Amino acid sequence: MAGFGDLFQAADWKKEKHAPVIDCPDTVKAGEFFQVTLTVGKEIPHPNTTEHHIRWIELYFHPEGDKFPYQIGHFEFTAHGESTQGPNTGPAYTHPQVVASLKVDKAGTLYASSYCNIHGLWQSEKAIKVE
Numbered sequence: 001m002a003g004f005g006d007l008f009q010a011a012d013w014k015k016e017k018h019a020p021v022i023d024c025p026d027t028v029k030a031g032e033f034f035q036v037t038l039t040v041g042k043e044i045p046h047p048n049t050t051e052h053h054i055r056w057i058e059l060y061f062h063p064e065g066d067k068f069p070y071q072i073g074h075f076e077f078t079a080h081g082e083s084t085q086g087p088n089t090g091p092a093y094t095h096p097q098v099v100a101s102l103k104v105d106k107a108g109t110l111y112a113s114s115y116c117n118i119h120g121l122w123q124s125e126k127a128i129k130v131e
Contacts (some may be wrong), residue, residue: 007120007121008113008121008122008123009119009120009121009122009123010122010123010124011122013042013043013124014043014044015043015044016044017040017041017043017044017045017046018040018041018046018054018114018116018119018122019040019114019122019123019124020038020039020040020057020112020113020114020122020123020124021037021038021039021040021042021112021124022036022037022038022059022110022112022124022125022126023036023037023038023039024036024037024110024126024128025128026127026128026129027128027129027130027131028103028104028128028129028130028131029130029131030104030105030106030130030131031103031105032103033101033102033103034101034102034103035099035100035101036059036072036099036100036101036102036110037097037098037099038057038059038075038096038097038098038099038100038112038114039096039097040054040057040096040097040114040116040122041054041095041096046096046116048077048080048081048093048094048095048096049080049081049087049088049093050080050081050082050087050088050090051087051088051118052116052117052118053077053080053094053116053117054077054096054114054115054116054117055076055077055115055116055117056074056075056076056077056114056115057074057075057077057096057098057112057113057114058071058073058074058075058112058113058114059071059072059073059075059100059110059111059112060072060110060111060112060113061102061104061108061109061110061111062108062109062111063104063105063106063107063108064106064107064108064109065106066108069111072100072102072110073098073100075098075100077094077096078094079092079093079094080093080094081093096114104128104130105130106130107127107128107129107130108127108128109125109126109127109128110125110126110127110128111123111124111125112124112125
C-alpha cells in the first residue's frame with residue numbers, strides 16, 4: 001500500500017501546469033515579515049473551469065532541525081464558473097494564486113501542495129535562509 005506522500009506528484013512548473021510555484025526571497029531577515037506568492041499555472045495556465053480546476057493550495061514551513069513542519073495556510077478556490085444555467089456560465093472564476101505573509105526565526109524549507117480535481121495532488125518546495 002502506498003503511503004500518503006507517495007500520492008503527491010512533482011514536476012518543473014515551467015513544463016507542468018499543475019505544479020505549485022513558490023515565489024519568495026531566497027534569504028530573509030529573522031523575525032521580519034516577508035511575502036510568499038503561491039501560484040498554480042504560472043508558466044502554462046491551468047484551465048480553472050467547472051470541469052477542471054485547482055481546488056486548493058497549502059503552504060507549510062519546516063524549520064531546519066525540527067521534526068515537524070508548521071502549516072502556514074490553506075487557501076481554497078471555490079468559484080469555477082458554476083451556475084444554474086450550467087457549467088462555465090457563471091459570473092465568477094478563480095485564479096489559483098495567493099499571497100501569504102510570514103516571519104521565521106531560522107532557516108528551513110517552504111512546502112506547497114495543491115489539488116486538481118482531475119489530476120490529483122501536487123507538491124513543490126523551496127529552501128530559505130535566514131540572516
